[in-house]
Structures are given as C-alpha cells and as structure tokens.
Amino acid sequence: MKSGENKYSRSVYIDFIDRLKQIYVAMDQAYNTAAGHYGFACAGCRDNCCRTRFYHHTVIEYTYIIEGLKTLTPLKQNEVKSRAMIVVDKVAGADDNGEAVRLMCPLNFDELCILYPYRPMICRLHGIPHELKKPGQKTFFGPGCETFDQQCDPKSYFKFERTPFYRELAMLESEVLQATGFESKIKMTIAEMIVSHANGMGHGATSKFKGRFFCNPCALLNTLMLKIKT
Numbered sequence: 528m529k530s531g532e533n534k535y536s537r538s539v540y541i542d543f544i545d546r547l548k549q550i551y552v553a554m555d556q557a558y559n560t561a562a563g564h565y566g567f568a569c570a571g572c573r574d575n576c577c578r579t580r581f582y583h584h585t586v587i588e589y590t591y592i593i594e595g596l597k598t599l600t601p602l603k604q605n606e607v608k609s610r611a612m613i614v615v616d617k618v619a620g621a622d623d624n625g626e627a628v629r630l631m632c633p634l635n636f637d638e639l640c641i642l643y644p645y646r647p648m649i650c651r652l653h654g655i656p657h658e659l660k661k662p663g664q665k666t667f668f669g670p671g672c673e674t675f676d677q678q679c680d681p682k683s684y685f686k687f688e689r690t691p692f693y694r695e696l697a698m699l700e701s702e703v704l705q706a707t708g709f710e711s712k713i714k715m716t717i718a719e720m721i722v723s724h725a726n727g728m729g730h731g732a733t734s735k736f737k738g739r740f741f742c743n744p745c746a747l748l749n750t751l752m753l754k755i756k757t
C-alpha cells in the first residue's frame with residue numbers, strides 16, 4: 528500500500544450512506560402503503576411518539592443523524608445540543624429516582640422533526656400495526672400507536688412486515704462494523720447521540736479502538752471521516 532493510501536475511501540463511506548438511504552426509501556414505501564390502507568395520517572398528537580424513549584442500535588444510523596445535524600446552521604446546532612443535554616440530564620435524574628419521564632426529542636420543534644429525512648428506522652416504522660419474525664421465535668405482532676387506534680380500525684389488519692428492514696439494516700451495520708474494526712453494539716437515544724457527538728465522547732458505551740477510547744459512534748466517524756480527508 529502506498530503512503531497515504533487507505534482502503535477506506537470516501538466512496539466506501541458514501542456507499543454505506545447510500546445503502547442506508549435505499550433501505551429507508553423501501554421502508555417509507557411499505558409504511559405509506561400500509562398507512563394508506565387504513566387511511567392513517569400522522570399530524571402530531573398529544574402523546575407525541577417523539578416523547579418516547581426510543582433506543583437506536585446502529586452506528587450507521589447514528590452517522591446519518593450526525594450528517595443531518597451538520598446541515599443545520601451553527602445556531603440551530605447549538606440549540607439542538609442544549610436541548611439534548613437537558614434531555615440527557617433529566618432522563619439520568621429520573622432514572623436515578625426510579626421515575627418515568629416522557630421528554631420531547633431534541634430534534635422536534637413545534638411538533639415537527641427538523642431532521643425528518645435523516646430520522647432513524649424506529650421513527651419511520653412507528654405508528655401502524657406490524658409483524659416481526661425473529662429466527663426460532665413465533666411471529667411477533669405489534670400494535671399501532673394510540674392515535675392510530677383512535678383513527679383507524681386495527682381489526683382490518685394490513686400485513687406490514689418489519690422483518691426485511693430489520694434484516695437489511697443489520698446486514699449493512701455488520702459490514703460497517705467490519706469495515707471500521709468496531710467490535711461492540713450501541714444503544715443510544717437521539718439526545719445521547721447528539722450530546723455524544725458534540726462532546727466527542729460517550730454518554731453511550733465506550734470502546735477501545737486502536738488504543739484510544741471513544742464513544743462508539745464517534746470512533747466510527749473519526750475512522751471514516753479521517754480517511755475521507757486523505
């Protein structure tokens with residue numbers, strides 16, 4: 528290998544992101560078809576699902592959220608970061624006291640997601656009844672959200688299978704981890720991702736990578752981004 532040459536190139540990174548986008552397009556199409564069957568349209572609600580503590584498990588989705596974050600003005604990024612820090616602190620305090628809290632995702636402004644095209648899988652699939660097949664287990668059937676139950680008739684179930692999307696995302700994630708040398712999984716909320724990235728260190732799990740400790744996703748970004756610049 529020549530000096531400065533690197534097996535991770537910008538095209539590798541872009542390919543990962545492009546594949547994630549393709550998975551998202553397929554998800555959105557399947558979701559819209561199912562939602563269309565019920566005549567379900569989400570226009571925000573009192574129990575906004577953006578207050579749910581969703582955990583996200585893939586570094587590639589973390590990376591894409593950070594890509595989205597970088598499209599915001601520096602002022603907006605700071606505002607989002609401040610909101611994320613408040614959420615992370617309040618959640619930690621509530622957990623310490625054994626209390627349940629529902630706090631708005633720091634990316635939700637006036638009932639709208641400001642990074643809607645970048646939102647992760649769980650945000651995309653939430654709301655309508657679905658099924659999921661895990662190897663060696665019975666098919667799991669999940670309900671729609673409260674607003675769905677108010678608006679629609681869940682008895683007229685329209686098959687909406689999450690399984691292929693979970694599988695494709697897991698396969699992509701596996702390749703990303705392999706390409707970057709990562710060994711562990713992540714489990715982070717959107718607020719934790721934003722704070723983690725802003726600080727360059729982990730509210731999520733840390734892992735040793737090439738002799739240095741990083742938050743997992745930040746290590747991935749460092750790995751890929753540094754190589755992109757070469």
Ligand code: SF4
Pocket residue numbers: 576577578632633634635639640641642643646647650717
């Ligand atoms: S990322 Fe967007 S859609 Fe997902 S919880 Fe946050 S505001 Fe809502």
